Amino acid sequence: MSTRLAVDLDGVLANFVYGFVKYVKSGVMVYSPYEKWVETGYEPRAWDFPEIINRELFKQAISTFHEQPLFWQSLPSYVANCNAMAEFLAQRPDVNVVYLTARPSPSKGPSALVQTNRWLRAQGLLGDAASVVVVMDWQSKVKIVEILAVDAVIDDHPLTIDRIRLKGACGADAKLLSRPWNRDANLPRCDSLKEWLDSIK
Ligand SMILES: [Mg+2]
Secondary structure, three states: OOEEEEOOOOOOEHHHHHHHHHHHHOOOOOOOOOHHHHHHHHOOOOOOOOOOOOHHHHHHOOHHHHHOOOOOHHHHHHHHHHHHHHHHHHOOOOOOOEEEEOOOOOOHHHHHHHHEHHHHHHOOOOOOOEEEEEEEEHHHHHHHHHHHOOOEEEEEOOHHHHHHHHHHOOOOEEEEOOOHHOOOOOOOOOOOOOHHHOOOO
């Protein structure tokens, strides 16, 4: 059977931080003085964006951001990671890639699945052996890894990686992609997507 990989999107290939902060800034929610977040390439040091927003407003923003039309398909990419992914797809047609992402859909307009397919196509990342699975939450990701008998997983979310490793039964080798917001997690990790892809047998 072909090797199967599960690759997370937000925080790995897609710059969710940029889209989310843009949304937060479009309201009156953001703390000043974070005006120059684009120029500085702001990356939060924790999951709830503590530098720019308080917990209450974060809860509000995280439950509404996806209602913006075309939020998912408008996200910028992490260029180096997308380049590494495209190169891998070209060189390793023997490997099956599943883009495994937990994304809510807007109540109107194209679903998260449609937007995600469009985004990946625009990035040149939907090759012959690549497919997309959109789920509602990280717990569902763990189930999908088991159901699809995935061999290796990369994700920036510590709980996802931890649970996949704990389950163990499916044999998936799960690694954390290092990001500022997961630096405290004590889990096997890679510093770049290229490093991870180079390790795939
Ligand atoms: Mg992620």
